[in-house]
Amino acid sequence: MKYNEIPHFSHPQHKLKFEYIELPFKCDGCKEAGIGSRYKCSICDYDLHTHCALPSPSITHPFYTKCSFQFLPRPPGDAARFCNACEKDINGFLYHCNSCGFDLHPCCARLPMVLDDGEMKLYLYRKVSASCDRCGRKGRSWSYRSKCKKYNLHVACVKEMLVESWHEIYYGRGNGRKLETRIPSIKSTLQAHHHKSKGKAKKCCEMAGLAMQFVVSAVLGDPTTLIAGVVGSLMSRS
Known part of the structure; x- marks a missing residue:
């Protein structure tokens, strides 16, 4: 509520x-x-x-069926900790499983298992054998993969794109006008990998861009169609 x-x-x-x-x-x-x-x-x-x-005091997750995650305001202990979903450092609120030692950012813990806008479905996987559309590597962090299995994006890669493009946020110096022109796009990267006709390549990149919009909006904590559209419109300017 x-x-x-x-x-x-x-x-x-x-x-x-x-x-x-x-x-x-x-x-x-x-x-x-x-x-x-x-x-x-x-x-x-x-x-x-x-x-x-509005955190839940404790949660479970389909990827870790034997774990019970408790909400904590800060990481336990003195050692550096990382999120098992995105593999990024944890510096604040988190969900922690005391039994296995796993940690999740609150937004990562709440990533939807399925992103569906009626036209495209993306499924969350703990590990996939397919390579990521951004980094080209397999495995690594959790990934969103399309139902057709053509599009695959690591949660970690999406976060890296955000950090690279929104660096000011993490130091409190960002402003809307700067950020609007610096949100990343993977269109040029994807086009370099396609050897099809221009029309097919363009359509493929558009679909991959749509996939990116939804994953970005989910990672940022608000996986709604409206947010995805906003992110997508900003991405198209880069």
């Missing part, structure tokens, strides 16, 4: 209000990028993903 205004243990000074924004932000809970729905303190410029603002 979502509430319009909530208190939060991580920001006791003021209540956080629910809002929707079509520009990226940095979540002050998990320290990861976000877009779309969020809870915000307008006084302190404090932002949280909805997953971080």
Whole structure:
């Protein structure tokens, strides 16, 4: 259940209000990028993903059937920890399984098993044998793969693209005008791999671009068609 205004243990000074924004932000809970729905303190410029603002105390995950993940405000112990979904460092809120030691970013823990807009379906896999459309490597992190098996994207690669293009977010210096022209596109990379007619190559790249839109929106914590369209329109400018 979502509430319009909530208190939060991580920001006791003021209540956080629910809002929707079509520009990226940095979540002050998990320290990861976000877009779309969020809870915000307008006084302190404090932002949280909805997953971080309203976390479940404990969760399970289909990929780890023997695990029980508990929500924690900070990584346990002194050693550096990484997310088992995207393989990126964990610097804030997380879900942790005490029995096996696995960790998940809140947004990674909530990644939909299926992304479906009515025209394309993408399925989340823990490991796939197919190579990623961005890095060309197999295995690695969790991946989204299309039902037709033509498009495969590592969650880790999508996050790397965001970090590369939205570097300002992670240091609090980003602004909408800069970011709008710096969101990455994989169209040119994909075109280099196609040896078909121009028409078929163009269609294939368009479909791969659509796949990228949905994966990006899911990784950012708000896998909705509207957000995917916003991300896609920005990607097409690069």
